[in-house]
Amino acid sequence: MSQAAQVNIRDMARGRGVFTGPDAPSDDDLATCVHCGLCLNACPTFRVTGLETESPRGRIYLMTQWKRGGLPFTEELARHIDLCLGCRTCEAVCPSGVPYGRIIEGGRAEVERLRHREARRWVARQALRQLVAHPGRLAAAGALVRVAQTLRLARLVPSARTLPRLHGRFRPPEVAPALGQRRYRVAFLTGCVMPVLYPAAHRASVYLLQLAGCEVWFAPGQRCCGALLAHNGDLETARQLRDWNQAVFGRESFDVLVVNSAGCGSHLKDFYPNLGRRVQDLSEFLAEVGLPEPRRQVALRVTYQDACHLAHAQRIRAQPRRLLHSIPGLHLVEMAHPDICCGSAGIYNVLEPQMSQRILDEKMDDLLKTGAELVVTANPGCQLQLEAGLRARGRPDLRVAHLAELLAQAY
Numbered sequence: 409m410s411q412a413a414q415v416n417i418r419d420m421a422r423g424r425g426v427f428t429g430p431d432a433p434s435d436d437d438l439a440t441c442v443h444c445g446l447c448l449n450a451c452p453t454f455r456v457t458g459l460e461t462e463s464p465r466g467r468i469y470l471m472t473q474w475k476r477g478g479l480p481f482t483e484e485l486a487r488h489i490d491l492c493l494g495c496r497t498c499e500a501v502c503p504s505g506v507p508y509g510r511i512i513e514g515g516r517a518e519v520e521r522l523r524h525r526e527a528r529r530w531v532a533r534q535a536l537r538q539l540v541a542h543p544g545r546l547a548a549a550g551a552l553v554r555v556a557q558t559l560r561l562a563r564l565v566p567s568a569r570t571l572p573r574l575h576g577r578f579r580p581p582e583v584a585p586a587l588g589q590r591r592y593r594v595a596f597l598t599g600c601v602m603p604v605l606y607p608a609a610h611r612a613s614v615y616l617l618q619l620a621g622c623e624v625w626f627a628p629g630q631r632c633c634g635a636l637l638a639h640n641g642d643l644e645t646a647r648q649l650r651d652w653n654q655a656v657f658g659r660e661s662f663d664v665l666v667v668n669s670a671g672c673g674s675h676l677k678d679f680y681p682n683l684g685r686r687v688q689d690l691s692e693f694l695a696e697v698g699l700p701e702p703r704r705q706v707a708l709r710v711t712y713q714d715a716c717h718l719a720h721a722q723r724i725r726a727q728p729r730r731l732l733h734s735i736p737g738l739h740l741v742e743m744a745h746p747d748i749c750c751g752s753a754g755i756y757n758v759l760e761p762q763m764s765q766r767i768l769d770e771k772m773d774d775l776l777k778t779g780a781e782l783v784v785t786a787n788p789g790c791q792l793q794l795e796a797g798l799r800a801r802g803r804p805d806l807r808v809a810h811l812a813e814l815l816a817q818a819y
C-alpha cells in the first residue's frame with residue numbers, strides 16, 4: 409500500500425479512519441488469525457496475483473490495523489476488501505478456526521458505510537434492494553428479458569448477454585404431494601433468481617423430493633433470503649428479509665427446509681437463528697434420506713464443480729458426488745481443483761470483471777482438461793459463470809446443469 413494511500417488526511421479529519429459501526433468484525437474474530445499463512449495458496453485472489461494484500465491473512469491484517477486505528481480508511485484499503493470473493497475457501501483450510509465469512513461480511517458493511525459513493529456499486533446495491541428482493545418485480549424483469557431474447561434484442565444489452573435463454577418461470581403450487589408413502593414434510597426455498605433463471609432445476613429438485621417421499625410446502629409470500637445483499641455489505645436489508653422470511657416459514661410446521669442453491673443455504677444456516685438448524689442443502693438431504701433405485705442409464709462423462717458455499721461454507725463435498733455415483737452409466741471425472749472458486753461469487757463477476765475473468769480462466773483450463781461432456785454444479789451463480797466461460801472458449805456445446813436436473817434424468 410502506498411504512503412499516499414495510507415495517509416488520507418481528509419478521511420482522518422472526518423473521523424473515517426477506524427471501524428466504528430455496529431457491524432464491524434469483532435476483535436475476538438480478528439484475533440483468531442495466527443498469521444500462519446496456510447490459507448494463502450487456497451485463496452483464488454492470492455493464487456492469481458501472488459500479493460499478500462489479496463490474501464486472507466493480508467486482508468485480516470489490514471482490517472485489524474484499520475480497526476485499531478493503525479491504518480486510516482482509504483479507497484485503496486477498501487479495494488483489497490472489494491477484491492475478496494467471499495468464497496470462504498480460507499475458512500475451510502484454516503487450522504485456527506477463523507470465521508472468515510463473518511469477518512468479511514462485517515468488513516464489507518463498514519466499507520460500504522464509509523466509502524465515497526461509487527456509481528457502479530450504488531447501482532448494484534439498488535438493483536439488489538429494488539429488484540432481487542422483490543419476487544414480483546424480478547418476475548416482471550424476467551418476462552421482459554424473455555421478450556427481448558425472442559426479438560433478439562437482448563444481445564444489445566451487455567449484462568443481458570450473459571443470461572441463459574429464459575423459458576418461463578417456476579410457479580409452485582402451495583403443496584406438492586409425496587409420490588408414494590409420505591415420509592417427511594419439507595419446506596422449499598424458492599429464492600430470488602432461481603425461479604426465473606433456472607426453473608428446470610427447481611422442477612427437478614421438487615420431483616426428487618417427491619420421489620424421496622416428501623410432501624413439499626412452498627411458504628406463500630417467501631422472498632429472497634438476503635444472501636446477495638449480505639455478501640455485498642447491505643446487512644440492514646438482509647436483516648429485514650431474514651425477519652420477513654422467518655415469520656413466513658414459521659406459519660406451518662415442517663421437518664426440514666430444503667435449499668438447492670449453495671449461497672442461500674449457507675446464508676440461512678449462518679444468518680437465520682430461528683430456521684438455520686432445520687436447513688439442509690438438497691444433496692445433503694437426499695443423500696441422508698435416500699432415493700429409490702434409478703430407472704435409467706445416463707451415459708455421460710461428467711465433471712462436478714464444488715460451489716464455494718457448499719464445499720467451504722457448508723462442508724458438503726461427499727454427498728453430491730455420492731448422488732452422482734448412484735446414476736447408472738455416469739462417469740464422474742474430477743478436475744484438478746474442483747473446489748477452487750469459478751469467480752462468480754454472487755455479483756462479483758459484475759463488480760470486479762477483471763479479477764473474475766482471471767479466476768474463470770484458471771477454472772476453464774482445469775475444466776476443459778477433463779474432457780467432460782457435462783458440468784454439474786449446485787448454485788445459480790456458478791452455473792451462469794461457467795456457461796459464460798464455456799461460451800467465451802467456443803464450447804457452448806458443453807452444457808452446465810444443476811445436480812438435480814441430472815439426477816432427475818435417471819428417473
Ligand code: SF4
Pocket residue numbers: 440441442443444445446447448464465498501502503504505506
Ligand atoms: S486465516 Fe487461518 S490459515 Fe490463514 S493465516 Fe490466519 S490462521 Fe493461518
Ligand code: SF4
Pocket residue numbers: 450451452453454462463464467491492493494495496497498499508
Ligand atoms: S474468502 Fe476467498 S477470496 Fe476472500 S480471502 Fe478467503 S479464500 Fe481469498
